[in-house]
Amino acid sequence: MNYYAERRKKIAAVMSDRSALILYSGAAPHFSEDEYFPFEVNHHFHWMTGMDRPKQALMIRKNGEKVTEILFIEEPDPGMERWIGKMPTKEQAAQTSGISDVRLIGDMDSVIGQAMDRFGVERLYMDVYRYDITDLADYNLAQALRLQQLYPAVLLSPLRPLIAPLRAVKDEEELRLMRRAGEITRQSLEEVMRRLCPGMKEYQVQAVFEGSCRYLGAEAQAFPTIAAGGKNACSMHYEENRDVLSEGSLILLDLGAKYHHYCSDISRTYPVSGTFTPRQREIYDLVLAANRAVAEAAAPGMQISKLGEIADQVLADGLIAMGMIGKPEELRKYLPHGVSHPLGMDTHDLMTADGILQPGWVITDEPGLYIDEEGFGIRIEDDLLITEDGCEVLSAGIIKEAEEIEEFMKKARLRSGEEA
Numbered sequence: 001m002n003y004y005a006e007r008r009k010k011i012a013a014v015m016s017d018r019s020a021l022i023l024y025s026g027a028a029p030h031f032s033e034d035e036y037f038p039f040e041v042n043h044h045f046h047w048m049t050g051m052d053r054p055k056q057a058l059m060i061r062k063n064g065e066k067v068t069e070i071l072f073i074e075e076p077d078p079g080m081e082r083w084i085g086k087m088p089t090k091e092q093a094a095q096t097s098g099i100s101d102v103r104l105i106g107d108m109d110s111v112i113g114q115a116m117d118r119f120g121v122e123r124l125y126m127d128v129y130r131y132d133i134t135d136l137a138d139y140n141l142a143q144a145l146r147l148q149q150l151y152p153a154v155l156l157s158p159l160r161p162l163i164a165p166l167r168a169v170k171d172e173e174e175l176r177l178m179r180r181a182g183e184i185t186r187q188s189l190e191e192v193m194r195r196l197c198p199g200m201k202e203y204q205v206q207a208v209f210e211g212s213c214r215y216l217g218a219e220a221q222a223f224p225t226i227a228a229g230g231k232n233a234c235s236m237h238y239e240e241n242r243d244v245l246s247e248g249s250l251i252l253l254d255l256g257a258k259y260h261h262y263c264s265d266i267s268r269t270y271p272v273s274g275t276f277t278p279r280q281r282e283i284y285d286l287v288l289a290a291n292r293a294v295a296e297a298a299a300p301g302m303q304i305s306k307l308g309e310i311a312d313q314v315l316a317d318g319l320i321a322m323g324m325i326g327k328p329e330e331l332r333k334y335l336p337h338g339v340s341h342p343l344g345m346d347t348h349d350l351m352t353a354d355g356i357l358q359p360g361w362v363i364t365d366e367p368g369l370y371i372d373e374e375g376f377g378i379r380i381e382d383d384l385l386i387t388e389d390g391c392e393v394l395s396a397g398i399i400k401e402a403e404e405i406e407e408f409m410k411k412a413r414l415r416s417g418e419e420a
């Protein structure tokens, strides 16, 4: 069975009659002189083809019951291969994607022309997504603007509303990759716990984690690693990671390995010296209770935003009991972010407009509390797979009970003491 063929079948089923989908793998943006930013394949393209090189494209044409699929690739060039390594052949591309009709990218414009003029395509689905109005047009958007000019009468439609509900539901192959990304993240966090000690720099913690991820086969990080000691944890997107970790402080880590294009997204908060102070522990256990309440509640049919309300309730009740706030609305002072988002090829992955959880969705569970005046912040984040009747905590193997963490760090220190 070819997973990519199955996914394309689902897309074709929701395309309108007399339409075509055109999707390019993309190109790396220019950086400076002869340097380019790292190439990141268009995620929709990869999801539908399994291919991941620049200068490739997919076309799906639908006419009544008839669906035609064509994959375009670069012609393998022995001269180029001497510099960049082997390029996939038509046979290999057909094998990976499950598309038998593989042609050369140089022929694509004439194939598009035929589709428009001879087959009477009335609607073109393309990736015209733009996150911010000030963003430069990416490769697919630029191509959409070009084709719109060439064929002004053709209706240009965004691919996103079609593909978002499908990408939200992970198939077996996607879950296999996500479990692997999660396992690499687990082992690498254990390496961090073994090495963590006062005097270490935040970037050294980052280096231990990321080095371990690469060692275990992750090609990249899912997003820039946050290694925030002490009060730095109270800046939500702190990425400088330059400070020294002090005795008795906490370090908040928000990180994840990326494996074969799929992300894990985990947060853990560790005591730098190996044990939590009673006050740190009090807040830690409250955040952990919220994290557990979310995992207990998450189930199909529930709106994703409801999980935020569940976490907020636990946290607000706790802070009121401690006398830190007077009423639930004041919680925002200590928790500025939401508690859950979908996860997949994108760290903030796609979902349906209504946000109602379905079996096969993977979402995060990440309550936190950030107490600026006391110089620490705590977040505990797991990844949940929505099942038929609830959820499976994909990151269940990454320890999070305060005692478990203290025990793990103590054992690691004894062992390194024995070695020394």
Ligand SMILES: [Mn+2]
Residues within 6 Å of the ligand: 265, 341, 364, 366, 381
């Ligand atoms: Mn997250």
